[in-house]
Amino acid sequence: MTQPRHPIVSNLASTKVNKGKIVTAKEAIRVIRTGDTIVVSGFVTTGIPEEILLALEENFLSTGAPGDLTLVYTAGIGDRKDKGMNRFGHKGLVKRVIGGHWGLVPKLQKLAMENQIEAYNLPQGVISHMYRDIAAGKPRTISSVGLGTFVDPRLEGGRVNACTKEDLVELIHFDGKEYLAYKTFPIHVAILRGTTADLDGNITMEKEALTLEAQAMAMAAHNSGGFVIVQVERIAKRHSLCPRSVKIPGMLVDCVVQAKPENHWQTLSSFYNPAYSGEIRVPSQSLEDMPMGLRKIIARRAALELRPNSVVNLGIGMPEGVATVAHEEKVLDYLTLTAEPGVIGGIPSGGLDFGTGSNTDAIIDQPSQFDFYDGGGLDIAFLGLAQADRFGNLNVSRFGTSLTGAGGFINISQNSKRVVFLGSFTACGLEITIKNDQLTILEEGKSRKFVKDVEQVTFSGRVAAQKGQDVMYITERCVFRLTTDGLLLTEIAPGMNLEKDILAHMDFTPNIADNLTTMDPRIFTPETMGLKKDLLELPLAHRLHYQSEDNTFFVNFEGFSIWTEADIHAIEDTATSILEPLGHKVAAIINYDNFRIHPELMDKYIDMVDRLVKRFYTGVTRYTTSTFMRMKLGDALAKRQAAPHIYESPEEARKALENLQS
Known part of the structure; x- marks a missing residue:
């Protein structure tokens, strides 16, 4: 049954005949009413419709309207300061937030942790798929992603704080197996972004680093009877765009905002990098080698797990070093590196440009990338290690009053054939050095990472062990593997004492392999490891x-x-x-x-x-x-x-x- 259209849409019909769908940002945000559910595109700092978000923030601060919005976004979208989703971080502007990642939006995070808004953290891939299900009129998004984690309704149901009461996640069964059913809902306004629009609202994305789920979001809002606003860089005349280049058809778009250049950076840290959009390919020699130290030791040990022709996912932070080591060892050509927003092949970017890539083979929509991930397409994933416990559970999403969120971590870690978690053994002040190819701890970290029970279960060791998933935990001084009995210590770095340097800094005693071995000595030498020889032979x-x-x-x-x-x-x-x-x-x-x-x-x-x-x-x-x-x-x-x-x-x-x- 067709949903009634947003009441503002019919009021704009008379203007479209003459001026097309082009409006100012202030005109566009007038369609957003108090109580609306809105979705916003973007990934970390890439592809953010900043001009429209700025206009919405300024309007609320000057008039107090619109308010009590429900905000939905897929991945972390912000700069950890004021931009992106941080523009919604004002009391009264939003009443509920459903986000995939919270680490880049401290202003929203503060509202959530102070119980001033209802807040949910759901897996990034589930939210990405939810837009398609909303567009198709489906009452639930059904997935095994999240079972055994904090998203599971038997644990926290994805709720962030005490004032969040409604259950958005249900446990269901099909053919004797457990699944999670995520509730869908109508979308009133979608705020999106592209590169070029014609007067009829057809949108291309040729200069965008990512295409994300823009089409799915637009279709979800349109089929909910909602309103679709798209920010672009430039306007073209009618019928001048190549139909194969159109990512969002004009029939789904209600109005277009041509942004000022300062509000339409490709990412919040790169005005325009033609390598990100695939306009040019850059010499790989321009990549800088990683200096010898903690991060390189961990990345090198992780890189030893690479296999030729593997499809690989690299998480943000410590795992990014695996790509650098692979470049140094000249094995990038034998791997396909991917990132969850849709990058396939090439060299993934790091820092606040994470999610983009240079010299890519393809850039696909984020929902399709998560189809591939959730279906077991990844051969190996390298993800961060923030906190682990005796059962092999991992927490990367919440620490005390700090809410980071899961992002794509749950989708990726649950469904990759092999998972390697990377991180330092302790945190907060850890300093190491290498002398005579041996590891020495100069200053131990003040915070333990290997604890009896994690604060929040972002990865379930029990679920992984039950299905026989190959899981490793790599630090600078030792390596663990997941077994049905929890963590098994299998390797120790040269120069480390088992009791003094490892067991003394854990809240539990792991199982120890009978054939406990020394980590490969090549990891601790200044020369390259000869990984290409290992990989190809x-x-x-x-x-x-x-x-x-x-x-x-x-x-x-x-x-x-x-x-x-x-x-x-x-x-x-x-x-x-x-x-x-x-x-x-x-x-x-x-x-x-x-x-x-x-x-x-x-x-x-x-x-x-x-x-x-x-x-x-x-x-x-x-x-x-x-x-x-x-x-x-x-x-x-x-x-x-x-x-x-x-x-x-x-x-x-x-x-x-x-x-x-x-």
Whole structure:
């Protein structure tokens, strides 16, 4: 059933014939009535319709109207000071706020924590999807996102304070599984933003860094009988816009405001960056390397979890360092980095430009990005670690009277195949140094992060463990993994004492792995880690294969490198684990194409080869197209009085092996 249109809309009909839909910001905000529900576009500091929000704030401060608004926004939208959603931070202007993230809007946060407004914190992706459901007339947005967290009605139901009473989240069941049902509601006014509008209100977004959910918001307001206002940079004549470039059709738009340049920055910190909009591509060499220190240690250990061809999400703050390390290690080309507002590929931005990106492959609408995330499309997510407990629960959303909010954290952490949480082991004053490739604590942080019970559950360790999700917790001094019994300590940094530097600064005693290992020493050295080699090389276990049909053992060392004695031991151990259980000797063929070895390790390597030959081989042949490698290996084998048998092709090696066996 069609909703009645906003009463102001019909009053503007006569003006549209002559001047189109172009109005001033002061004219546009006159349609907002006391008690309206309004939605506003933007993400962090990107794509904010600042001119319209400024006019609304000034009008309220001078007239006291409109008031008692319900404000809905998807992500944190503000500068932590006065702009963005902070313009609504006046007593009486809003009565209820439903937001995905509160950290950038301290003025609204203050009203919420003082019980002066009703306040909700719902998952960012759920709010993003809610606009589509409102547009489609659906009574609920149904999702598994939020189960076991503070959004779950069995815990807090997403309510922020004591004066917030209404339940917006319900627990329901389908096919024996639990889901959350989020209540939808009519939208009276949508305040959006684009780049160009024609006189009929068709909107393009060619200079915007993100497209977000502008179309879904416009459709939700229109189909609720509401009003759609769009701020743009420039006006074009009718029928001059390419239809494929139109992101918000004019049929959904009621009025357009052409903003002053100072109120239409691409982000609140960048007037216009053509790389953000995809107008140009910038040299990746322009990225600065990260100085050695706490953040780099954590980012390096996290980067060791990267796999080639992975689709990755990076959270704001500490996780941003993973992209920097990936750039330093020259592996960005083998990954697809993403950000929740719709950026796919390229190099994600940090700081207050978080959510944008340079050299992107695509920029899609935020609801579609969360479709991908919620459906399990992410291979791995790197997210912040603010507070963790014995069950593996994580809190990044609320600390005492400080309300940060969840943002996209719940969607991403619950649904990524693998999750890596990154953060310092303690907070507030932690200082470290690295001496002789060992970690030293100069000053311990005053605040503990590993507590008995988190203040608020933003990520449920129990839910993750029940479904077998792969979860890690990485700090500068140790690494934990999630098990059904809670946190398991698996790695410790060189130079750290288990009791003094770790257990003494936790409110609980974690389980400790029987094979507790030292964190990779490469993390603590000034040189690059050689991550590209790790990322692109086949794992050793995949390089050694026994074929029972002809009793042949194949070793594929193509592109393989040996730089440490540990590499030699790993080869011997892996080969032994495959061949020893057979109980008989085998014929072997080894591929040495593009094989590399540190010259000082050649003798130790050949000693290992000699042991394997005597213990397991009936005969062995080798091949490589490299004349130099044939010479080097041949000379080394000859010194051990072992027949080199190094050929140029696998066919020659196979034929020679058959001759040896005959």
